[in-house]
Amino acid sequence: MYGGQRTRAEALRARYPHAAEILGLYLALVEVWESVAGDVPAEGAVGWARLHVLPRVAEATLASGPPLLSAAVAVAVASRTGTVPGTGTPDGGGFSRDDGEADGLLVAWIADEELTPVERYLARATLRVVPPQPASPGPASPGVAAAGRCPVCGGPPQLSYRAAGDDPLVSGRRMLICAKCGNEWHFSATTCPNCGETGKRTVYAEARAGPPAGRARPPGDRAAGPQRGRAGSPRAGVLPVVGRRRPEDDQAGRGADGEALLFPHLRAESCHTCRRYLIDVDLGRDPRAVPEVDELVAVPIDLHMAEQGYTKITPNLMGF
Ligand SMILES: [Zn+2]
Ligand SMILES: [Zn+2]
Structure with missing residues (x-):
């Protein structure tokens, strides 16, 4: 069921050292999701996931997550078990007690309520296996902005992708993927999914490739400030240079100097009006891309967008 995601995450982990930790955790989560895929009950799936998936997500993260x-x-586990982190053997057991408390973070994520980055991560990684739960959409501007919300559950988009294919009716079509339930829907290529603005779209993409893959940074040379409010952190390493590109120039998958790019198929689609953006994955440039996996390696683009004062419409599973 998750074979495509697994294969892609393994391939990207080999290709992008900066994303190795995040993809290692993603692969550990895939193991959890696969192992429970056949057991999800038709009724009461959220309460079931809290008892049977959340503890395993916590365990996988303790074993494989970035520090x-x-x-x-x-x-978070210790606060439920009354133990001090670092004493004894931490496991996900704190979430398996049948006290109803932990349902709170799962229900809060479904209802669009405020959560800390680690709560959001735990809720999303757990609910990945649960079918869509209808929630009331957040406040949407009238008109076209409502179209930027998922037609199944009312959730916000995680990312967009452009379909590949020989059929001109399909090729280049922009699809949005729901951050809540994974549903996909067609959306205008030039409209902001957050505020409905048309015509003020700016594309940020890799301007030229970074240093050769695998080159180590000198000791103490840490990537600048990627931690703000996020649940994980990228490993310092090969970071491509990201810059603003005119959409009409963003065609060939090469930088201004003609050099092949590390991320030819990834870019940020941003809006001047609301200062929000999302990552767009172009399957025409990389037909093997799996949008939910490829977005995880776009951290250098996310960091650049944060520096420019843009906020992602929805941070991804790992908090970027
Ligand atoms: Zn949805
Ligand atoms: Zn906007």
Whole structure:
């Protein structure tokens, strides 16, 4: 069921050292999702997921997550078991007690309520296996902005992608993927899914490739400030240079100097009016891309967008 995601995550992990930790965790989560896929009950799936999936998500994160995220999950587990993180063997057991409390973070995510980054991560990774839960859409501007919300559950878009294919009716069509339930729907290529603005779209993409893959940074040379409010952190390493590109120039998958790019199929679609953006995955440039997996490696683009004062419409599973 998750074979495509697994294969892609393994391929990207080999290709992009900066995303190796995040993809390692993603692969551990795929194991969890696969192992429970046949057991999801038709009724009461959220309560079931809290008892049977959330503890395993916590365990997988403690074992395979980036250090910051693992530490945050250990604190969350400890707060439920009354133990101090770092003492004894941490496991996900704190979430398996049948006290109803942990349903709170799952229900809060479904209802669009405010959560800490680690709560959001735990809720999303757990509910990945649960069928769509209808929630009231958040406040939407009248008219076209409502079209930027998922028609199944009212959730916001996680990302967009452009379909590949020989059929001109399909090729280049922009699809949005729901952050809540994974549903996909067709959306205008030039409209902001957040505020409905048309015609003020700016594309940010890799301007030229970074240093050769695998080159180590000198000790103490840390990537600048990627931690703000996020559940994980990218490993410092190969970071491509990102810059603003005119959509009409963003065609060939090469930088201004003609150099092949690390991320020819990834870019940020941003809106001047509301200062929000999302990552767009172009399957025409990389037909093997799996949008939910490829978005996880776009961290350098996300960091650049944060520097420019843009906020992602919905941070991804790992908080970027
Ligand atoms: Zn949805
Ligand atoms: Zn907008």
